[in-house]
């Protein structure tokens with residue numbers, strides 16, 4: 001009998017950590033962190049590195065990789081990911097150490113040990129680790145992201161990890177159709193809701209950007225350096241904009257890695273056009289120039305918690321001709337959320353006079369999408385919901401039970417499920 005143990009992402013978004021066990025040996029799927037209100041990383045439940053046959057990292061978001069270096073101490077477990085995930089993970093983990101070093105049980109050395117011992121695995125390639133056979137499949141979430149199919153003891157478990165089933169500028173939809181799995185562990189971030197059609201969101205974004213710049217203003221787009229920043233770059237490059245587009249923060253380094261691993265990009269030509277046409281900020285002189293003339297500034301961090309986007313916000317917020325366009329989820333307690341809810345920012349509560357808008361460019365599958373993906377997978381006996389809030393999970397679970405007639409479980413952290 002194989003066992004699935006939820007070490008993190010049970011009844012919560014993020015902190016992904018799923019352990020598959022058989023005959024005392026484990027295969028760990030992701031080992032990520034979440035951050036509490038004080039921005040301190042919180043880790044998943046413990047696992048002994050020496051009990052692991054291997055670790056699979058599905059993609060480079062910190063909520064899937066942030067705790068993984070802590071497993072690389074005296075012994076080095078086998079670690080696997082797509083080559084792009086490994087490369088981008090190094091940048092993000094270094095950055096995490098810079099911001100949260102004192103709270104972390106590892107340093108740059110552990111990150112280097114982990115990445116350099118990493119085995120690259122491409123979509124569709126099969127690898128054996130003890131009793132486990134592992135294959136990665138494109139999950140459509142961000143470039144290089146993967147769902148993991150695990151075969152053990154004659155049973156098949158599919159861990160979707162973060163998933164998207166629509167075509168975006170940067171990546172195509174997940175490719176899980178036709179797979180066979182007895183158990184599907186699936187994310188449920190948007191289990192209770194559906195996104196507006198992507199094309200509508202893109203159109204509204206471009207229309208709003210055009211209105212602001214043609215009226216003499218500058219648009220600040222706070223964006224995550226992994227994937228969302230490049231998505232907006234590609235969108236602007238595709239539609240063509242007659243004003244300068246500036247790019248600031250880690251978005252640049254990640255864009256370079258995306259170009260290097262262009263087989264994971266839906267339209268490498270588009271990204272390469274954006275990279276060559278747009279202006280990457282090279283210092284304070286550029287920064288001061290960027291917000292003074294009509295144009296667009298894409299800058300990290302995505303929730304305005306810090307980084308260059310916060311600098312631009314301070315310079316741009318009080319001019320009503322400017323725009324602050326948010327393109328990702330804004331977590332409670334962040335500056336982005338404060339602006340959306342109260343129209344002010346910071347402890348000084350500075351009023352934001354610039355035009356504020358929020359756009360749903362989510363890279364997570366919605367409720368209709370989840371049901372559709374599950375329909376496409378063969379012989380599913382059980383669905384396990386992770387990476388979602390309990391409320392959303394309940395709604396989704398009822399729909400799956402009623403519409404698909406499949407057994408659904410909603411484990412909490414620490415729970416085990418036999419399969």
Ligand SMILES: [Zn+2]
Pocket residue numbers: 014015016061063064162387
């Ligand atoms: Zn996630």
Ligand SMILES: [Zn+2]
Pocket residue numbers: 059061141162
């Ligand atoms: Zn993710």
